[in-house]
Amino acid sequence: MALITDYSQPSFYHFSRDSIELANCVAEHIEFHELVVDKLADLCCGCGVIGLEILQKLDEETLSSIKEIHFVEVQDDYNSHLHRNIEQVKRGINGLEYQVHFENILQFNTVKDFDLIVMNPPYFKNGHGRSSENEKKRTCREYSGDELKSYIVHAANLLSQNGVLFFVCREDEQVKELLRGISKIYYIEKVEEAEGFSIFLLLRSQLH
Template sequence: MSTLLFSLIIGYNTNEVKKHLIVDKVNDGIDCNSLFDGDLICEQYKSGYRFSIDAVLLAHFVTVKKDDRILDLGTGSGIILLILLYRYDKIIRNCAGIEVQDRLFSLAKNNILNNSYLEQCTILHGDMRKIQDLCRAGSFDSIVCNPPFYPEHTGRMSTNREEKTARHQVTGEIDDFLAAAAYAVKNRGNIFFIYPADLLGEFILAASRYKFEVKKLRFVYSYPGSQKGAQLVLVHCSKNGGKGVYISEPLYVYTEKNGLYTREVDEYYQKKGSLIT
């Protein structure tokens, strides 16, 4: 999801973003964003797709086990993989990201290189709808995905191709992402998605067509008491998994309307070994 779309759904506090995301100019077209007190850097184009806090939320929702192999469908700048590699370091055996857009593919490759994760991570250039050309069936333990939410030609569509592709289903519908996940993940493997809460029924129905059983849900709210209700939902499914769903406690992004990040979200940005006490 892009920064623009997240701001429309959840809200956007510029001061909080600036506090946690340091931006330095690389050249006229690229910014260098640093997270975790500069431990992690992520270059982004000034125009076009830019990641938002939803990528951070999803990365912290993912469960990682020792020697896991992880695939990110539609990796964009590679930010989710970067956060996972930063958090879990050598626990992850290897990971890969698939990106169809030329500029973002090059950007993701550079971000992996700049953070010295080349030995653990590969960025693949291609269309996840042709995933059989990109990887072997069942070759990953977990899939992560922050897909475009809305059908093409609905809502307010950006004139920027990258922004439009990030928000609308230009390069694939949710079934396409789930089909790719079903191909790439091993039996009993896991998938982790973030999706609009009001479209959860659509997601669960589509997931069931590919033998994914929902195992965990966590609803994301802008702030406690928001009259809008849950705006997003984090979803964990297992391929051919057993019945039973765990509903986690609500995740609030802000303490109040136009307020600061909650303690939990603030901790998501803390440098390793320096969590708030």
């Protein structure tokens, strides 16, 4: 099927290059390593672009192994946009179950044992740099206190034993220190670097 180019999005926030780069990176990793993915989650999913882009970029054989995809988003303002985008993709990819959850990802634990999780969390520290006057936009972009660490650790705990987490974040000194701490529990590797953000892979099964 042709890739969707007209994703429905709210006026207060449009996805940016980091989401597309993450989807590209994950799709390439799945196919290169011939990963078998039964259950997939897109956390902090917004309008669902990352998870939906991944589905559209996989070949038919790889796609056929996926039975479920779960989208988790805290802001209900994305509800109509997310469902509209899912319906567009379902016209061409309808052999799996699409589930949507509107809740804080830290409270999301009804489904576990994901083979693959993707996450583009808020990765700008609240109070550091320019902040938007729009509260909904701030929710998309900014985190407070230890929230970013909590997001990553919680996502890791939702993985199956051999599951893989891909996430995006900046590499300022605070984040580097945060990742050093998490790497004492989980294996973390930077797999791609771009201007303004990096993409990381986390494995639950490899403790270093």
